[in-house]
Amino acid sequence: MGVVLSKSLFIKQAILTLALAIVLSLVSSSIQFFDGVRYQKKQIDRDFDELLAVVEKPLSEAVFRLDTSFAQQQIDSLLLSPSIAHVEVRDESGALFVEATADALDLSVSQSLADYFLSDLQSYNRDLRLEAPAFQAGSLLVLPEKRYLFDRIFKEHLSILIYNLFKDVLLASLISLVFYFLVTYPLKCLTDSLSTAGHNEKLLLPKSFYRRHRSDELGHLHSTFSLLWNKLNTALSDLERSDSHTKAMIEHAADGIILLDEDNKISLVNTAAEYMLKMKSSDLQSGSLDVLHTPSSWLSFSRVLNSLQVNSPLTIETIYQVQNIELPVEIRLARYKIQDKTETLLLIRDVSERKETEEHIHHLAYYDPITNLPNRQYLADKLHETLQRRKHNLSYSSVVFMDLDRFKTINDSLGHNVGDQLLCCVASQLSSLIEENIIFARMGGDEFAFLLIDLGDNKERVEKSIKGFVESIMYACQQVKKAGHHEVHITASLGATIFAGNEGSAEIILKQADTALYRAKESGRNTFALYKSEMQAVSDARLEMEKALHHATEFKLFELYYQPQTNDKDELIGAEALIRWKDEKKGFISPAEFIPVAEEIGLIVEIGHWVLNEALSQVATWLKEGKWHLSWRMSINVSPIQFQQAGFLPMLKAQLEKHDVPASCVDLEITENMLLNDLASCLEKMNAIKALGVHLSIDDFGTGYSSLKYLKSLPIDRLKIDQSFVRDLLTDKSDEAIVHAVIAMAKALNINVLAEGVETLPHYDRLREIHCFYYQGYYFGHPLPPDEFIAAFVHDSATLKPSL
Known part of the structure; x- marks a missing residue:
């Protein structure tokens, strides 16, 4: 049966139809046969009844007369019928x-078969009696x-069976042929069309197919196939496009792609x-x-x-x-x-540049770009780590802050480039003094x-060790x-604090060092x-001063007072x-406090x-009011930092033009220390x-360190002898000698x-x-x-009256 079902649809249909026709024909013939047997048995019963009725009377008379010959003659006549076996x-x-x-x-026909189908035909009994005289003869x-009777019935129905079988087989063949032309052949055409059609081609069938099957199930099947074929083509195109995209993306991906099979073997690169x-x-x-x-990375990655x-x-x-x-x-x-297969995809990205960038960012975050030293954040983190390790350790450590004296003046006068070179020079020179347990950092500016770190558990020895280290730094x-092209002399101020891990946070320790x-x-x-606890109050006052000074500068809370200058004619x-x-x-804060x-x-x-x-602005107002003579000078102090600013000269010009003040009325006072940094620029x-x-x-001439030989080349109009020399002029011969020399x-x-x-008057007289x-x-x-200045010192005679 499996071979039959593997054939073409027509052969399957033909064989199955023929087999079904034969089976149905046999079943129909069997039914007819059994019905015929039942009918024939009834006919046999009637025939035997008629036959016995014929011989009943003669046999009754023969028995009555005891005429065995006649009786034998009668029963022999019955045996002439082949349907009777014994009488x-x-x-x-x-x-x-x-x-x-x-x-x-x-x-x-076998006896058993006849007995099976004619089992109820056993024997026929008939009583023999005479009516006149009434006599029961026997x-x-x-x-x-039975064999003969069944053989006759079988032969009679065999022809019917053959006829019906021939008729049913013929009918089945005709049905198969019709089915072939109506279904199988169109389906074959449809399947041939499907099997031969290429990608993106339509399903082409004979015109007769469209004419005959346009509206039937095959036509609908063709329409459905066509729709499915179009969808299949579209899906196939999308799949091919997707596959092409996938291959293109894999090939042109910026990241490396490796595919592993179920055994973790490389299958695609x-x-x-x-x-x-x-x-x-x-x-x-x-x-x-x-x-x-690498051998070290494979173990963890695997x-x-x-x-x-x-x-x-x-x-x-990795x-x-x-x-x-x-x-x-x-x-x-x-x-x-x-599809029941396990694969592993590796998307690989080269992060060497990112690592370099991270290292660069880390370097920028934790190292100073100018000196390449660790920065404030690095030192703070290391200090925090040290504190965490030293919580239960009595070993002392220390933070030392160092500030270069007069660096701002040098930086402003010689330029930031020279200042940066100086910082690098200091960093390089001091780095040679740094030991393994010392971290050297630039905090800024x-x-x-x-x-x-770990200087020991004896505080006195630690203090001596720090002092020795500081002296080497200062030297x-x-x-x-x-x-650059400059030889610069600098000094440094240093402050240190000592801690053992229980002083608090890193911020507190850094603040202590800054205070020192x-x-x-x-x-x-x-x-x-070296930091002492009493220094903190001074540091707090300093911070308070800075805060207040910012506030005063922002909101212009300063005032200008004016002190008269006179000559020997009063x-x-x-x-x-x-x-x-x-x-x-x-209240009033001395300039000596807040100017530095x-x-x-x-x-x-x-x-x-x-x-x-x-x-x-004040001079301009007094000039307009006639309260200021053109021969008078307004002395204005200029900070070395301000003087060295590149925009100072343009700013001075702009202020003179803004207030329309004659330049001859202005006297700018500078300090001689400013000349130390860059005489040529100054x-x-x-x-x-x-x-x-x-x-x-x-x-303040005489308090600085400039060489007197520079004075001959300076375009200055006046020297102001510092009050420290004038104050002791009458009592100190050295101060008097200095004043004489100046x-x-x-x-x-x-x-x-x-x-x-x-x-005092004696000072005035002596001068x-x-x-x-x-x-x-x-x-x-x-x-x-x-x-008050105008009211006290300016009048018509323009003569100053000394206050006694």
């Missing part, structure tokens, strides 16, 4: 009267010949991976990933690979070995199942720091530094201070503009600009200022001299005796606000 006649007492048995017939027994790994795909196919890894779960992507970083070069890579691992800083540094600066610079020759700051809480702070925190330029603008700017018509004076030198150079701090003819001090008047 017996018995008398009234039941004794056998006569009998006869037919000869055996040569029949093809009985007649007739046994039918894209171009990016070949380029990245410097290996051809053919060399990697069917190989293991371990050939790509554990991750073997434990990777399906549909649980994972991203890891190291590949590419031509004896270690290549850091980032791999996206994904394991999935496709000109501030450096040292973290000294190294004092050495001449080469910065501030104390060192207050002590005169080029010195060292005539007013000008005034000095002096800044005053009155704080809401502390302003210089350190970078506010001095803004404050100096305000002073210049305010003083020129000389050029001073000449430019003189070209504007502005006067120049050197303030006056003599100035006279030789044709430079005027003004003495500051003249507070006149030694030929100093210009003065300023409390003897002539205290600094006053603008209106």
Whole structure:
């Protein structure tokens, strides 16, 4: 049956139809046969009844007459019928009267088969009686010949069976033929069309198909097939396009792609991976990933690979070995199942540039770009780590802050490039003193720091060790530094704090070191201070001062007071503009307190600009009011930092033009220390200022470190002798000698001299005796606000009345 069902649809249909026809024909014939047997048995019963009725009377009479011959003759006549096998006649007492048995017939039907179908044909009995005289003669027994009867029935129905079988087979053949032309052949055409149609081709069938089957099920089947074929073509096109896209994306992907089979063997490698790994795909196919890894990275990666779960992507970083070069890579691992096969996809990205960038970012975050030293954040992190390790350890450590003295002046005067070179020189020189347990960092600007770890558990020895270290640092800083074309002399102030791990946070320790540094600066610079708890109050006051100073600068809370300047004829020759700051809480704060702070925190330029603008504005007002003579000078102090600004000269010009003040009315006071940094640059700017018509004076002369030989080349108009020399002029021979020398030198150079701090008449008289003819001090008047200054010192005679 399996062979039959594997044939074509027509053969299957024909065979199955024929078999069904035969089966149905046999079943129908069997039914007819059984019905015929039942009918024939009834007919046999009627025939035997008629036959017995014929012989009943003669046999009754023969028995009555005891005529056995006649009786025998009668039963022999019955045997002439082949349907009777045996006949017996018995008398009234039941004794056998006569009998006869037919000869055996040569029949093809077996006795058992005849007995099965004619089982109810056993025998026929008939009583023999006479009606006149009434007599019970006996009985007649007739046994039918079942084989003959069944053979006759079988032969009669065999022809019917053959006829029906022929008819049904013929009908089945006709049905199969019709089915072939109506169904099988069109289906064959449809399947042939499907089997021969190419991609993106239509299903072409004979025109007769469309004509005959347009509206039937085959037509609908063709329409459905056509629709499905179009969808299939579309899906196939999309699949091919998707496949092309996938291949293109794999080949042109920027990341390397490697595909592993179920045994973790390489089955696919894209171009990016070949380029990245410097290996051809053919060399990697069917190989293991371990050939790509360094020995140290393969062990951890293989554990991750073997434990990777399906549909649980994972991203890891590892190291590949590419031509004896270690290549850091980032791999996206994904394991999935496709058609019962497990594959593992590796998306590989070269992260060497990212690692370099991260290292660069880390370097930028934790290292100073100028000196290449660790920065504040690095030192703070290391300090925090040290504190974490030392919580239960009594070993002392220390933080030392270092600040370069006068660095801002050098930086502003010689330029930031020279300043940076100086910082690099200092960093390089000090790095040679750094030991393994010391971290050297630049905190910003000109501030450096040292973290000294595990110095011991004896605090006195630790303090001595720190002092020795600080002395070596200070000595190294004092050495001449080469910065560009300049030889620079610098010193350093240092502050240190000692801790054992229980002092609190890193911020507190850094603040303590900064406080100690501030104390060192207050002590005169080029010195060292070790943190003590009482220093904190000073540091807090300093921070409070900086905060208040920012506030005062932002909201212009300063005032200008004016102190008169006179000559030996008691005539007013000008005034000095002096800044005053009155704080809401502390009252008046001395410029000696806040000016150095302003210089350190970078506010001095803004404050100096305000002073210049305010003083020129006041002079302009007094000129308009006729209260200021054109021959008088307004002395204005200029910070070295402000003077060295590139925009100072343009700003000065703009202020003179803005207020329309004659340049001859302005006297700028600079300190001689400013000349130390870059004499050539200062000389050029001073000449430019003189070209504007502005006067120049050197303030606090004698307290600085400049060489006197430079004076002959400086375009200055006046030297102001510092009040420290004038104050002890009458009691200290050295101060008197200095004042004599300055006056003599100035006279030789044709430079005027003004003495500051003249507070008594004897000082005034003594200065006149030694030929100093210009003065300023409390003897002539205290600094006053603008209106009070005019009221006290300016009148029609323009003569100053000393306050007694």
